Amino acid sequence: MSEPIIQCRDVSHSYSGKLALKQVSFEIFAGEPIGLVGPNGAGKTTLLSVLCGFLKPSAGIVSIFGYKPGDSNLCGKISALPQDARFDPVFTIGEQLAFLACLQGFDVEQAWQEAGRVLDAVALKESLHSILDTLSHGMAKRVAIAQALIGSPELILLDEPTAGLDPVNTRNIRSIIMEQAKHSTFVISSHDLAELGRVCQKVLLLENGVMSPMQHNVAEADGNTGFFTLQMETCPADKLIKELNQLNGVIKVSNPQKNEFLVEYLPEQAPQIDIEILTCLAKHHWSYRQLIRGKSLEEKLFFSH
Amino acid sequence: MLANFIYQNLLICQFELKRLFATRKGWLYLATYLVVWYFILFYPIRYAANLLDEHRSTAHAGSFFEFLGFGSLLDWSIPAFGVYWHFALIFFPMMSVVIAADQTCSDRVRGTLRFLALRVSRDGLFFGRYISFMVIQFLLILLTLLATLLLVVFRDSSLLLEAFNNAASILINLFLVLLPFTAMMAGLSATVKSARQATVWAVLIWSFLAGIISALSSYLPILGKLKILIPGYQLSGLAQLSEWETLQLAYIPVLQAVILLIIGRWIMQRQAL
Numbered sequence: 173m174s175e176p177i178i179q180c181r182d183v184s185h186s187y188s189g190k191l192a193l194k195q196v197s198f199e200i201f202a203g204e205p206i207g208l209v210g211p212n213g214a215g216k217t218t219l220l221s222v223l224c225g226f227l228k229p230s231a232g233i234v235s236i237f238g239y240k241p242g243d244s245n246l247c248g249k250i251s252a253l254p255q256d257a258r259f260d261p262v263f264t265i266g267e268q269l270a271f272l273a274c275l276q277g278f279d280v281e282q283a284w285q286e287a288g289r290v291l292d293a294v295a296l297k298e299s300l301h302s303i304l305d306t307l308s309h310g311m312a313k314r315v316a317i318a319q320a321l322i323g324s325p326e327l328i329l330l331d332e333p334t335a336g337l338d339p340v341n342t343r344n345i346r347s348i349i350m351e352q353a354k355h356s357t358f359v360i361s362s363h364d365l366a367e368l369g370r371v372c373q374k375v376l377l378l379e380n381g382v383m384s385p386m387q388h389n390v391a392e393a394d395g396n397t398g399f400f401t402l403q404m405e406t407c408p409a410d411k412l413i414k415e416l417n418q419l420n421g422v423i424k425v426s427n428p429q430k431n432e433f434l435v436e437y438l439p440e441q442a443p444q445i446d447i448e449i450l451t452c453l454a455k456h457h458w459s460y461r462q463l464i465r466g467k468s469l470e471e472k473l474f475f476s477h
Numbered sequence: 478m479l480a481n482f483i484y485q486n487l488l489i490c491q492f493e494l495k496r497l498f499a500t501r502k503g504w505l506y507l508a509t510y511l512v513v514w515y516f517i518l519f520y521p522i523r524y525a526a527n528l529l530d531e532h533r534s535t536a537h538a539g540s541f542f543e544f545l546g547f548g549s550l551l552d553w554s555i556p557a558f559g560v561y562w563h564f565a566l567i568f569f570p571m572m573s574v575v576i577a578a579d580q581t582c583s584d585r586v587r588g589t590l591r592f593l594a595l596r597v598s599r600d601g602l603f604f605g606r607y608i609s610f611m612v613i614q615f616l617l618i619l620l621t622l623l624a625t626l627l628l629v630v631f632r633d634s635s636l637l638l639e640a641f642n643n644a645a646s647i648l649i650n651l652f653l654v655l656l657p658f659t660a661m662m663a664g665l666s667a668t669v670k671s672a673r674q675a676t677v678w679a680v681l682i683w684s685f686l687a688g689i690i691s692a693l694s695s696y697l698p699i700l701g702k703l704k705i706l707i708p709g710y711q712l713s714g715l716a717q718l719s720e721w722e723t724l725q726l727a728y729i730p731v732l733q734a735v736i737l738l739i740i741g742r743w744i745m746q747r748q749a750l
Contacts (some may be wrong), residue, residue, distance in 0.1 A: 226591055226750040244598045251595055258487065258586025262500050274488050275596035288717075319592055 175238070177202050177231050177327055177357060178223065183232030185218055187297040192218040195232065196380040205349060207357035207372035209365060209469075215381040217255050220331050223359075224252045234328065248276045251325040253316050253333055259304045265291070266300035269322065276323045286461040290318040293348055295341075310337050317345060321352065327353070330360045334367055346371055369469035388468070397423060398439040399467045400446060404431045410459065419448050434467060485597050489605030490612055497613055506576075512744050514621045517568070518628060520562045529556035542736075552719035555636055558643035559719065561625050565618070566712050573614060573655045574679050577662035579672035580606040586670050603745040607663045607738070611652070614659065618651050635692055643720060650715070650723045657708035657733035662743030667748050683707065708733055 176199035178314035192215045200206055210216050221227040222234060225242025239245050269287035270280070276370045278286055291297045291445040299448050303409050304312060320328050329377055333349075334342045347360055349371055368375065377384035404412070410428050416425045416435055419441025437445050446463060453460050497503040553559030581602065584590040593602055622644045629640045661682075665675040686707055694701030704710050711729040718725065 188742060221749075224591070224595060226594060228747065242594065242599065242602070244478070252590040252591070254588055257591045259592070260584070260587070260589050262502050267495075271488070271492050272592060272596055275485055275593070312531075316592075431589050 174201060176200055177237055178359070179235040180223075181233045183219075183222060183229045184333075185215075185222060185227060185229045185235055185396075188312070190345070192381050193222070193229070196378070196381070196383040197232075198376060199384055200359065202357045202371050203372040205360055205371050207375040208359060208361040209363075209368060210379060212363075212379035213380075215380055217331055218361070218381075219327050220252065220361055220390070221254070223336065224254065225327055239286065243453070248323050249325055250327045250329070251322065252329040253320045253322045253331055255331040257316060259310060259315060259319075260303045263308075264303055265296075269319055270273045270316075272319055273322050278323070281301065284391065284472065286322055291315070293319050293321055297346055310341055311352055313337060314341060317348070319451045321348070324352070324355050326356055328356050328358050328436075330358060332362055333360060334364055342367065351406040356377065363404045365469040375469065396438065397436050398445075400435040400437070400449060401462075401464040401466065401468050402433040402435060402449065403461040403464075404433065405461060407458045409433075411456075415452055416449065419452065421445055431461075481599055482598075485601045486605040486608055489597070489601070493606065493613065494616075495607035496713070509567075510617060511593070511620075513694075514624065514746055518621070518624055522557055522564065522625065523628065525560040526557035547716065553643065554639050555629055555643050556722070557625055557629050558640070560645060562719075562723075564717055565647065566654070566716055567619065568710055569614070569655055570658050570712070572617075573658040574662060574674075574676055576614070576658045577610045578666060578675040578679070580610055580663050580666040582666045582669055582675060584750060585748075594750050599745050599750075600742065603663065603742055604738075607659060607712055608739075610659050610663075611655065615648075615652055615661055622648055625662050631739060646720045646723060648690055650727070653727050653730045654712070655710075656730045657737055659666075660734045660737035660741060661708050662736055665742050667741055667745040668750040683709075702711075705729060706733060706736065708737070 175315065178198075178200040180199075181197050182195045183193055183197070184191060184195055196215075196219065199244075208216050208219065218227065220300060221239055222229050225237065225240075232243050236243075236246055237249055238356060259265065266287050267282065269290065269358070270278075270283040273283035273286045274280065288297060288300060291300055294312055294317055296311060296318065299307060299315065303316075307315065309473075311417065313333075317333055320330065330349075333345055336347065346367070349360070352358070358371075359370060409431075413425045416422060417435070419437075419442070421438045422435060422445070423438060424436045426436075428434055435445070435449065439445075443447065446465070449463065452461075495503075497507065553562070553682055581590060584593070590602065597605065625642045626644050630637050661679060662675060665678050665682075666672070669675045669678060687704070690700060690703045690707070696701075708730075710733075711726040714726055
């Protein structure tokens, strides 16, 4: 097995005596994007700041590609979208991106080309000569994402990349991540579980500064049972649950939210349960919105226990 | 590694120079600076230099200026530079405290420093900004010295070589004088949230440090030697010296700058970005 690109061992960090991270330990290997989720105040931003070298941990060992965060050997290998970081309003966006590219080792001409490329990737090429004050919040966010793409680093840490973006741009950012993920490993912190579920195959859960001991695999079945999440148009919930429970191989049907049903079943007994569910719905003329294999990420992370 | 460090320092320096010389905000600062120095040069310096020129040959001139505490003005071969030197010893340290106050603080509060910290080490950032501000101040001093030189040569072109000599001695000395002030502001800027806070803290630390050392030295006189650590400690001594003699005290600002940079770097290494 290859070496992990991120290794954290017993990492703790406190603000004025209050522990924000409590002996966090985990490893991340190069590959598919990894999500970092947790409620507000769980320590996600603190953890990403420690990984980027913006914060020195109070205790523990952090290693990125074998170096301490902030080591000059990591220049060009790691990049990040820090939360709420903004560019200098005095210079144009292009000047600042080109300057960052120069610091990464590009010559001036290449740096301007790279600035144009990353701005093009976030659909903001026309803002090359604009200053920050003329951009909206969402555009400024996309510029900040653009700087994280300079030089196609091996590891990109994104803190809430889609917060404050409209649906079109959220989709653009998702496409950029999927495209760039062929060359870079992404660690994405977000509250948007639906978005994370689309992009990330694995998820780390952080709660009250404590890292969940297991990495959650979004598509993976829980043990021997499988799940389907069914989202319905308005329908008689009790009757639907009763009908679905009668299907062969179904263990349990629950109704976690209005018009949303979670079907737990035995895959060995009912390999084509999805077809049976749809047949059942058609038979009773009930309209459905979505049938998703597995649990929603929200369900998997926060309501499974 | 060292080559990369130096290269990144050069890039940071270049970018900061661009901030002063190629942005609207920079031009505004520059215009203000030039207007202030226009008035200093054309009124106090020119008139004082004329006065000295007229009276330096008279028998009582020396004792008159000695009485006022400006006897050393007569030691300068070109009076205009003597007057400039006295003005500069007050003006530039104050200017340094103000313009070097924002070496990293506003960038840190805005988050811009995070973008940079992903590409440059904290040492690179700290020393890069410090060097940038020293270069900027060097250029600003050079600008006013050139204006003074023109003023002198315009009156008497035979003084050109002597004027260059005087200007060079002042340029080097003022650069050295500003080293610890800029280093002090680098350290403060690394820890506070705004340039104004850095300036306030600089004034407080400066005053309290002097007061505390004076109080301690009244009990234990040897502690009075600690005053050497206060930026500007040598300024009153420098005012009594002229031309290249002023380098006699050069070790003091260099020593202060080294100590303050070590403290500033320590702060920068531990500061959350």
